[in-house]
Amino acid sequence: MSTVESRHRIGAEIWIVLGLSLGKAAVYSIVSITARLTDGAPLAQQTATLNASQAERSWLDLTYQLLGIGFGLVPVALALFLLSARGRGSLARIGLDRARPGLDVAWGVALAAVIGIPGLAFYSVGRALGITVHVQASALNDHWWTVPVLLLSALYNGLLEEIIAVAYLYERTHDLGWGRVRFIVASSLLRGSYHLYQGIGPFLGNVAMGVLFSWFYTSPRFRSDGRHRVIPLVVAHTLLDVVAFVGYALVPEEWLVAMGAA
Template sequence: MTTPPPNDLSDLQPEIGPAARRRLRVEIAIVLALSLGASAVYALVAFVHDLVDLVVASTPISDQTASINPSLSTQEAFDLVYQLLAFAFGLAPVALALYLLWPPGLSPFARFGLDRRRPRFDLGVGLLLVPIIGIPGIGVFLLGRLLGITVDLSTNGLGAYWWSIPVLILSALRAALVEEVIVVGYLFTRLREFGWRTWAIIVASALLRGSYHLYQGVGAFVGNAAMGVLFGWVYTKWGRTMPLVITHFILDVVSFVGYPLLRMWFPALLS
């Protein structure tokens, strides 16, 4: 597998003045408020709620549950409709980020390295990152459960419908696109315009990634922040989000579809 040059569209940003900086601050705040910034705030509140339950009600964090992919209706047909609507509208922040960074006459997907110019490279790096992130991630989760700092997870709250697995796969795709396009592609591009150093951007992005997973507990924060550091380094080296999307998508499909099976087969290990 040959190493391609960095994304040739990553340095299109001109120097910006004070007025442009103010506009960009507002823009970044709006994009994050419509997406993962809001998720981070809700996750922080949920984490504080868990701590309050621990102190007031003596409910250990490990006995509390975080639900991912819950059912949205008790009626199967409407549940499917709501799930598909959540997928479609959930991609709106991705479309906004791509639009805001759309170079005149060029593809916004190319700017983020989210195109098909290097399919073998993207697939190779994406698959390589899966065990590098997935195996330690499982270890961090199990350690967090053992130490009582990570909540129990319900990754599939859907009924046993014919469409449940396809919807879970779409949910994994949405999460991969939203997180990698906004937390990596968009945020890295904008923070470069402010003159931030590379590792400052990587750390800020990683902390944001960890923060919106706080609802799962401290272990999830640490594990996802570490993942963010690695993803940030990969992006700064090659300038492509496609390998990150591939890795994230595979990991989430395994989590959403495979985790309930593991809980059924190994209840003592994951309890």
């Protein structure tokens, strides 16, 4: 296969994977923010719900939640399968292994701490400026499975976004000859774009998060034996969403009102 044909196949593969996952979410998000901006009501008076109930009956709602998470991870499996064509070392190449679990978790916690407070600041400032909608992190009814499902949802987001928007996208754009800066810009804008439905503030906040995460992933100082490490990003993202989802579900409503989150 010629170099030109190979590049065309890689480009097509990227579009297919993104079209089944984060790229699709980005398109819907752009349409959503367009609808919000032309709705007539200010963004500050609108609401975006992240974890909504799917049915009134508890068992049916749980079934829908688990199916959504399970099928939502299929594009992740596809991306990893495509990368595995390079050989058995492909997953280790992106750091999806158990080579250094303690250090990976430690870096993940550190990244979550670095992102957490500025993220709240972006949201608060955005709300104050009227460029961010009210984000309802959880609208699930109170069931025995509510917290476990929210934990799974947080892990799902971490795996989907970090493996596809960072690890997979870096490997494939690297195959196309992209430099580090070009990748960081593309990955960060992608991350921001599929959060646009929440408003301009979350878009900017997630672009900043994307810059930090993609810089960390591509930085030589954070590699292990020359390999990139995606697990710290998954850990960090999961922790951030756990705090947001479970915290929102468990914190008393009067506290949320006092913090301007309800």
